[in-house]
Each structure stands twice: as C-alpha cells, then as structure tokens.
Amino acid sequence: MEPPLPPDPEFAIYSFCKTLRPSDTSIHGGLSVLKRRADECFPPLDMSMQPPKQELVAKDLHGNEWRFEHIFRGQPRRHLVARGWGNFVSSKRPVAGDAFVFLRSSATIVGYEDADPVRWMDSKWRFLKVRWDESMPRPLPERVSPWELEHFD
Template sequence: MEREEMFEKVVTPSDVGKLNRLVVPKQYAERFFPLVAATDCVKGLLLSFEDPTGKSWHFRYSYWNSSQSYVMTKGWSRFVKEKRLDAGDTVCFSRGAGPDARNHFFIDWKRRILPIRGYPPCRQVIFYPPSPVTAPPEAEVQPGSVPTGPDSTPAVGGQAVAKRVRLFGVNLLCPEP
C-alpha cells in the first residue's frame, strides 16, 4: 500500500519515560487525528497503527484539558518497551495514500545518531588546507646548526637561540632562560 507521511517526532525523555504517554504536537494532532465529538475528548479514541513488521499497535488518543495537550496513552508504553525507544529517537507516523486508505495508519521509528566517543557531534567534516598566512613556519637551517622541530631549541655554534612559537596565528620568539 502506498503511504503518505503525516509527521515525525523526536521523542523526549518524558515521551519514553514513566509518564507512559506520547505528546502529539498540536498542529499534527488537529490535522491528522481530529477528535469530533465532546465525548471523544473525555474518553479518547482507540487508534490502530501497523509497524514495518506488520504488527498492529493500538493507542488511546485523547486531549488532556489539564495540560492542553493531545496524547497517546494506553498501549504507548508497550510500544516504547518493545522497540527499545530512547530519548532522541524519532517516531514516524504515516497513513495510506488515497481516499480509501486514509484511515489506515502506520508507525515506524529511527534510532538517533550517537556521536563517536571522544569526538564532538557533527554532520559533516570539512577540511580547509592551511593558507600561507596561517601555515606554521618552515624549520630554519643556519650554517652549523641542525634542523629543529617545533618543540626543540635550535642551536647555532653550540649556543641556544630563541625558541619560535606560533600562537593564534602569531609568530613569537621566546628567549631561553
């Protein structure tokens, strides 16, 4: 069956925690799951969803006046537990495409992307080659000396020469004590 995406929600700690409910964003709730009668608002509706494995999930959907929010309650915690959802994961809601299939709902989920330990989270790594202005200075070789690296102290004729350090793009000469 062809599907039409309704919305996705990144679940919060309270959506997957001990509150046993999923808060449905108001704009999506009113667009895709309208409560039609006053009695619907009190008791709620039982909505059925099919997951990618073909398993049916039934959630009670209602409006909570106390928090003025639309929620899915009964059945939600079982879904969270079985799919091992964590805060940051995404739940995807869709329905059948076309007038005859619009009341056939589907649910899917995606794991959040975890950063590699020790590296900051990022979407893309961009490499900028060093420009001549910011590139570290080349090692200087003077007659009678040995080429040095950035952490060594150059010597000319057996005497220590000032150490050269590059800090924030500025070359500094540091005399030896």
C-alpha cells in the first residue's frame, strides 16, 4: 500500500485593515503603513534604490484602478503610500475612522454581502466578496470575513 499523498499546501491570504487617522485623509500627505504589513502585503522593495520605491496598482469596489507610489523614507524611515494617495483622497473623501483594506494575491474586493441574509439581513456585519486572480493554483474563498483581517490603527 502506498503512503497517502501530502495535503495541498495552504495558501495564506495576506491582508490587513487600517483605521484611517486625520493625517491619512489629507490630500497633501500619504498613508503610513507598518513595516510588518508592508512586508506581507506589498511586493518587496529594491533596497539598493535611494529611496526605495515602487508603483502599486490597486482596484476599488467599483473596479476603478488606482496607482500609488510605495516609498520607504523619512526619519525614522517608514513605509508610505504616497504619490497617488492625494488623488484617491480627493475622489473618495475618506474621513478619520474609515477603514482601508489591503488584500494581496492582485485579488479584487468586488463587493460585500450579508453574513447570513436570512437571520441578519442588512446587518452592519458583512463579508467582503473577493475575486482572485486566475493564476491562483487552487480556488480560494469567494467571501472573506472582515474579522479575519489583521487590523491596526
């Protein structure tokens, strides 16, 4: 008898949610991101560049594409979503206390839905509907619970 096949590898969903502060909602600033979150959710930076930076392309719930500059700068050095952030803020008009969700794996949040449409219809507690890239080796969940996202302020 042959040994059993190893289980399929688990595919982690790298994501986090940031509660926006007043400084994050300024058209003249940027969005500060903790190092650990940037390392998990953004492509690696080329640290030989001065300053290290790259372009990030993101899509919102309506399919609009946003281009941001991810840069590692300042004293102390920190990760910022800079150029392009002001355009996003001008258009979306977020306010302090709003949540900004990052998902890695070029995944797109395409909407949200009730956790249980029969028992909790129109509840504030909803799941994010996610469309994953076609290149994923196996299907991932179509719904992601916001409670499973790592959250930071």
